[in-house]
Amino acid sequence: MKKKTLSSLLLISLLFIYCNRLPGPSGVDIQYPETKKVDTVDTYFGTEVADPYRWLEDDNSAETEAWVEAQNEVTYSYLEEIPFRDQVEERVKALFDYQRVTAPNRHGDYYYYYKNDGLQDQSVYYRTMDPDSDKEEVFLNPNEFSEDGTISMAGTFFSKDGSLMTYLISDGGSDWRKAITLNTETKEMVGDTLTDLKFTGVSWRGNEGFYYSSYERPEEGEALTAANQNHKVYFHEVGTLQSSDRVVFGDEVRRRIVSAYLTEDERFLVLSAAQGTSGNELYINDLDNPESDYIQIIDDFENNHQVIHSDGDRLLIYTNREAPNYQIVETTIDAPEPANWEALIPESENVLNNASTAGSYLFLNYLEDAKSAVQQVNLSGEYVRDVELPTIGSASGFSGEADDEVLYYTFNSFTYPRTVFRYHIESGESELFKQPNVAFDPDRYETKQVFYESKDGTEVPMFIVHRKGMERNANHPTLLYGYGGFNISLTPSFSTDWISWLELGGVFAMANLRGGGEYGEEWHEAGTKMQKQNVFDDFIAAGEYLLQQDYTRSSKLAIMGGSNGGLLVGATMTQRPDLAGVAIPQVGVMDMLRYHKFTIGAAWASDYGRADESEEMFHYLYDYSPYHNLEPNTEYPATLITTADHDDRVVPAHSFKFAARLQEYHSGDEPVLIRIETRAGHGAGTPTSKEIEQLTDIYSFILYNMNEKPEE
Structure with a gap:
């Protein structure tokens, strides 16, 4: 208005x-x-x-x-x-007035996390070299972005070595975003502020630049109502103007929602393209091969698919194709189409709600009558253990790098405040890390x-x-x-x-x-x-x-x-x-x-x-x-x-x-x-x-x- x-x-x-x-x-x-x-x-x-x-x-x-x-x-x-x-x-x-801390995520030499002392309008982004110490520093404080607290952070994305970081901001709750890149050592801004981004994350490729998605700039006065039609994926090279960003997907294949992400080894660029909120095409590009073009793995919108891991030429895909409760299949970059898929984690009677990797293991988050049940398996699909959860509730955050020895996950339920646990990946031991004190x-x-x-x-x-x-x-x-x-x-x-x-x-x-x-x-x-x-x-x-x-x-x-x-x-x-x-x-x-x-x-x-x-x-x-x-x-x-x-x-x-x-x-x-x-x-x-x-x-x-x- x-x-x-x-x-x-x-x-x-x-x-x-x-x-x-x-x-x-x-x-x-x-x-x-x-x-x-x-x-x-x-x-x-x-x-x-x-x-x-x-x-x-x-x-x-x-x-x-x-x-x-x-x-x-x-x-x-x-x-x-x-x-x-x-x-x-x-x-x-009084019930809002308690300290809230998110699970820390490691990037480079630091662990980053949000913390709200209780009544702060926006949670503050902190970092520390040692999650067990009291030594922490404010990395970004969104409460300083505006006097009324209505400009918020809407995502943080790091280069693989943690030296560069891009964060998104939203003004007044709008879905339109700005993207700002920082040198994490000096906290100084690097390059151009990107504007008019929407429905996107950021996926870094080395320290060279990153992929993001957006629509054409809306007409003056129509940003809050104009129809969003043709989403495109761009690549932004650090230190250059946004006007020079190149379209890498979306000029020829026109879709309403597209997203791009890199596999952990940064070899494969994966693109998801959709016309609606359910069902997506899936494309992949081998960035190690300069002659490679996009390979279309899925050519319809009937099911949901996501590449969750790559190991050499091997790909693991989380999908509900021919598996309404979801499964994980394996295939190779040479023959990634469904005809060549083999079930690694077959569909079960419970919904596989999420699958992620950390420490060279897979973590499978199932829903049993709408409650979390988490399993750890190796990358060959062999069962390792059930993750013991405190009670009936919801668990999230079982992801990390291949060399991580610990991960941090969050558990909560209706009367169980969001509590952060540290999980030792090899032993399966969970220990309390941060528990809030609610009134x-x-x-x-x-x-x-x-x-x-x-x-x-x-x-x-x-x-x-x-x-x-x-x-x-x-x-x-x-x-x-x-x-x-x-x-x-x-x-x-x-x-x-x-x-x-x-x-x-x-x-x-x-x-x-x-x-x-x-x-x-x-x-x-x-x-x-x-x-x-x-x-x-x-x-x-x-x-x-x-x-x-x-x-x-x-x-x-x-x-x-x-x-x-x-x-x-x-x-x-x-x-x-x-x-x-x-x-x-x-x-x-x-x-x-x-x-x-x-x-x-x-x-x-x-x-x-x-x-x-x-x-x-x-x-x-x-x-x-x-x-x-x-x-x-x-x-x-x-x-x-x-x-x-x-x-x-x-x-x-x-x-x-x-x-x-x-x-x-x-x-x-x-x-x-x-x-x-x-x-x-x-x-x-x-x-x-x-x-x-x-x-x-x-x-x-x-x-x-x-x-x-x-x-x-």
């Missing part, structure tokens, strides 16, 4: 008629705007579809700016009058996993966390969270968000819906395109289970989800407005007929389908699209929609249009509000202070509209 102007302020009185009086927290009636409507109609396969709030898609207009201001004025006035909001903020802030007692809580039946009889797992000894009397404020898409698995993980809810007296439930990756590609596909309704059915059934088992009742059930999970909440509240008393759709995809027209939205068609691809697909999307399925004179749950003005992943117009129509159609007394964050994006890089404010507002809104108060 542009900065507030006097003309935009004057527009408020012209654009909005205040109506729909509802009782405010202070007992005084408050009002929210009725948004103007325009005569906009699209025709899909003979069906006319009205879109009266299309004008809100223009994020550069003064009218939209004025609308945002008017909505925020109403929303914040409501939230600030909640009598216990300060109490909620105090508890949330709550985990022994007061218990976590259980249940399996409930969805509408079509499918068994779906769900984690439920609550106080030990809690009586199930249908009277507990309960928060149900879900996602269900893009092959993403929700696993037990520690979050101050969930702990804050528990400490305020709530029950937390997380459902592992179809569309995710918890049970492999078949589970994922069962929640995509013409089967997307399964996801909503799974979530509705999760809510019904909580009601039937007397954890809560409808008036004390809140449903929440973000991005694709925001779509989930929007579809659930339109299909079953009676299910929950409160709905929190966050940065949601709400217009399923036009989502593909903005930024990277077209890539989501592999999960959603597109309204313009067939009449059948149009009707399917139209029948569940949250924006289009709001009904007049309907009593919807108390709703707090959240979005951000710099969200260039799911553009805020989705939430704007949904909020406008919800306010128009809602017939109940419950508030239906939208909270629009400024200088923030889809979520990554959000300053701690803004996270605390957002969470305080959400939980205050939920509890107030459940007629509850936070526990002391």
Whole structure:
């Protein structure tokens, strides 16, 4: 959004008629705007579809700016009058205020890691020569990048000897990045600052330069909304201007998402090319052979593939081709095509969620009913041992160099804070390295996993966390969270968000819906395109289970989800407005007929389908699209929609249009509000202070509209 102007302020009185009086927290009636409507109609396969709030898609207009201001004025006035909001903020802030340290990674002579003392807006990047010593130095402090803490680091990438390092920065939460390269010894900047990078990492080749990906520079004013189409891989030579960077992939093979990475020995450049979020072509180039060109290993988008190791001419590939739960195959550079693959780690009944190498071993991270189980095998595929984990939870970070003798991994669960362990690769011994001290007692809580039946009889797992000894009397404020898409698995993980809810007296439930990756590609596909309704059915059934088992009742059930999970909440509240008393759709995809027209939205068609691809697909999307399925004179749950003005992943117009129509159609007394964050994006890089404010507002809104108060 542009900065507030006097003309935009004057527009408020012209654009909005205040109506729909509802009782405010202070007992005084408050009002929210009725948004103007325009005569906009699209025709899909003979069906006319009205879109009266299309004008809100223009994020550069003064009218939209004025609308945002008017909505925020109403929303914040409501939230600030909640009598216990300060109490909620105090508890949330206390739970955020603990030291958080990531697992260290070795680059050259140093170990690098992030650390946040508690309430710092951005975590600080440190380094040390000895992870066991107290001698450390600040390498980069993102809190010095901006006064308001909204410029964040978005990735660090080192040359193999550790002498050069490139870091990415995001401004205001945008997916667009800048890349800055440093000499790690002097910390001085080397060469040009690269701009307008998007959806990329950095892969160094020696100290000569690095590969990165991006789109063409967006037109002025369109960076946050313009469609992202043809991704390209560039090579940047250190010390040269970005304008001289050469395209190494993407001129002839035009794809929506491409990425490049080097094998550890830097012999092979591997390129992944995709049209959507699932399924990729795979190319490889032998850089040791000057005459070599790209060899296409995979020529379709049906499955996912990644080269995870090379040894001479031998390649190891992690793939779900002919193995929905994933396997690792081996082949050679001379004959890398699938016809020549041999299974090194065959598919098992559990999903192989991740595979990595360290110390000349493979580490296999499986999901067993959405919980981590890690195996160590040698590079010939022979079993070595199971890695012993502390409890039920999620483990990550089993990667390193071939000569590493130790690695550092992270383990966490719902009530087990993110803890770093040191793992001795040869002996298999794990030892505690860094454990945070959070201001709550985990022994007061218990976590259980249940399996409930969805509408079509499918068994779906769900984690439920609550106080030990809690009586199930249908009277507990309960928060149900879900996602269900893009092959993403929700696993037990520690979050101050969930702990804050528990400490305020709530029950937390997380459902592992179809569309995710918890049970492999078949589970994922069962929640995509013409089967997307399964996801909503799974979530509705999760809510019904909580009601039937007397954890809560409808008036004390809140449903929440973000991005694709925001779509989930929007579809659930339109299909079953009676299910929950409160709905929190966050940065949601709400217009399923036009989502593909903005930024990277077209890539989501592999999960959603597109309204313009067939009449059948149009009707399917139209029948569940949250924006289009709001009904007049309907009593919807108390709703707090959240979005951000710099969200260039799911553009805020989705939430704007949904909020406008919800306010128009809602017939109940419950508030239906939208909270629009400024200088923030889809979520990554959000300053701690803004996270605390957002969470305080959400939980205050939920509890107030459940007629509850936070526990002391």
